[in-house]
Amino acid sequence: MCRHLDEKSTEREFFLQKRILRLAVLFFLLFLSSNVTAQTTIEDVKAVARLYSAAFDRDPKVDGLNFWVDSYEGGRSLIDIAKDFYNSPEFTEKYGTLNDRKYVEQLFRNVLGRDGAEQGIEFWSEHLSSGTSRAKVLAEFSGSPENVDKTTETFANMCMVDGMWQFESLEYTCNGIISGSIEEGVLLLVDKRGEINDLVSTFGREPDVDRSGNGLNDSYSFTFTNLLTRSSIRLYLIVSGKIYSVYGDNDGDGIPNSNVFALADDADINLGSISERLEVEKKLLTEFDLFGQPGVLPRVANPRIPIGIERPPLSGLSTPELVQAGMAALFSGWIGGANTYLERAIATTGPGSSQEADAARFFMAFSQLATIVSESASDGNPSNLDRLSDALDLLGVPNDVTRGYFVWMDVPEEIDQSKLSAERLAEFIDEKSRDDVAFAVKLLEQVSSKFRSTWIRPDNDKQIENDYGDVLFFLGLLKLEQAFIAINDAYDLDFDINSLVERSTDDNPANDAQVESFLEENPSFLSLASRAQLARARDLFLLGAVTNLEQALRRIEAETDSQEDDLIRITSWDNDELSRTRSYLENIRRSVEVGETLIEADADGDQNKDLVLDLRRFFADGIDFRGDGLLPPVIGNDLDKSRPCLPDPTFNGVVISPNLDSTIYNEFECN
Secondary structure, three states: OOOOOOOOHHHHHHHHHHHHHHHHHHHHHOOOOOOOOOOOOHHHHHHHHHHHHHHOOOOOHHHHHHHHHHHHOOOHHHHHHHHHHOOOOOHHHHOOOOOHHHHHHHHHHHHHHHOOOHHHHHHHHHHHHOOHHHHHHHHHHHHOOOHHHHHHHHHOOOOOEEEEEEEEOOOOOOOOEEEEEEEOOEEEEEEOOOOEEEEEOOOOOOOEEEEOOOOOOEEEEEEEEEEEOOOOOOEEEEEEEEEEEEOOOOOOOOOEEOEEEEEEEOOEEEEEEEOOHEOOOOOEOOOOOHHOOOOEOOOOOOOOOOHHOOOOOOOOOOHHHHHHHHHHHHHHHOOOHHHHHHHHHHOOOOOOHHHHHHEEEEEEEHHHHHHHHHHOOOOHHHOOOHHHHHHHHOOOOOOHHHHOHHHHHOOOOOOOOOOOOHHHHHHHHHHHHHHHHHHHHHHHHOOOOOOOEEEEOOOOOOEEEEEHHHHHHHHHHHHHHHHHHHHHHHOOOOOOHHHHHHHHHOOHHHHOOOOOHOOOOOOOOOEOHHHHHHHHHHHHHHHHHHHHHHHHHHHHHOOOOOOEEEEEEEOOHHHHHHHHHHHHHHHHHHHHHHEEEEEEOOOOOHHHHHHEEEEEHHHOOOOOOOOOOOOEEEEEEEEEEOOOOOOOOOOOOEEEEEOOOHHHHHHHHHO
8 A cells, every 4th residue: 555654759759650560560461463454445536537538538636536535445346436427417417328339338428438349339228227335336437458558558656645646656666675573562654744654563473483593483474565656664563552753873973863764666675583682772773774775865863753653543553453453452552553553444334243353352442551652752731631641741751762661651750740740640640540441441341251262372372261250350450459548538638749749849958848846737648528428439349349359259160161262261279369369358348248257367377467457337437547636746857756656556456467466566675
């Protein structure tokens, strides 16, 4: 396919990374593709152009051609489009009112540029009299070998230029070729607008290249064809959530300094291997130097990661292909691509349930959890603060290759509070995380109990089976996370972060904030603010998390087929482990519903170390650390060892056992 291809605070940084990593852990519970390309080809576009020319006896204009190509990509057939042409005012004006024979004679003259032979005229006239529609006959004339040959030169240079299909430009040709191999992940070809032109994935494929020369295939070949020449290109490799830009040395000094290039006419280049092994300072080199290839034209580097890499082409992909593409993106850590593919797959199946729709919902739940850490490419509008890139823009994080992976990001030590306060940053991360978790729960709750899906793990080529037991298991974990969020919301955690940091980072140590003074200045901090949130947490915890985990365990235990390929399996558990797990969940439920319950006995038989909790009391009354005076006494930044470390070791009767006094007292030498 031819596409257009031109062109501080340490505390705050730690806080940001900690909250982001919390979500990343959920994503990688799933272990961190078939070539995936748009299905509308140049030949399809030429077929639409020929039909247009056949109907109106003139070449299509750019806007008209692209309108009908969009219609074709939307699922309409050439005959459907021919019907629209036939019923158009322009067609009526050109052909007038004709009987079947006269209509066929006019098609010969307008489409093929000649008078029809009697045999041919009779052949098509009989088809029309037998019920064949005039639109179908028009489409047949358009696609005939004679008309294809007649129009070959007219549409020979069909290219997409600036997002529009064109065929009259002589400035470009569409005959560039790039080939090579990748070891894993997704390789994206991006045009000068920052949009994905083509892509290839290793997911679901067998390796077909022996890179190491040991007789075993270990890499995957790729070939991008029909590329627009003399127009800027970039290549990006996405592996395990990292976005690498492919660079070359365009001035011969041995240092990779540009990731933008163009192809000369008739260029056919082989880059060899592209892999993480060739990474230099977060930039990827190619086995055969990019700018050492004949036909490669150097361009000025563009280190920014374009937001367009979150928007893969979708036209022509069926629902199963969208799911396959979404899984390929997910397992490569290309979260933007995964969300785009899977969201479309869900939309195409509608509100009902099917294996494809359930698979899309299941896998999108995981990609949704990692969305916050993947949205690093700037959209140029940080004032919205609705994605991670907005926060990074406001924080002054360089908009370059370091945004390819959140661990690489260089967060400034000093943050401009006028652009983004620490409080607003914390609010954004909390809002985003809770919204993403809630959406993931919603997706999993829509999955049918008949769900079953199999796929191949990219890291070891083992088949993995997912079923409804996995859905219940992850629902339990996510609702547990929601319960923790609700508990967090039940407490007053507000304080002036700016003032605290400014006092601790100025040049006067005497101004440094201390725990004692901080608690005095913030008397409501850690106090119980909302028992309603505790009640919500109770429902999420008991009716949600515990119930779903119990259901998952029963369902997995009841499976009669082999569990060796299951994502979540318990075949390695012995009867004691199964019994302990069931008992643990039952005891948690009892503690929430009834009150004081032995949750888990000490393995060595020491009853003083048994875990005994009254979770009913916790969810009903809460633990008001400030109102009930439950915080350890402090002097400055140290515990006041002249007084008991814990005023109430049971925390308002919630922790019956173990005796927290002994552990705390022995460690800190309190009275």
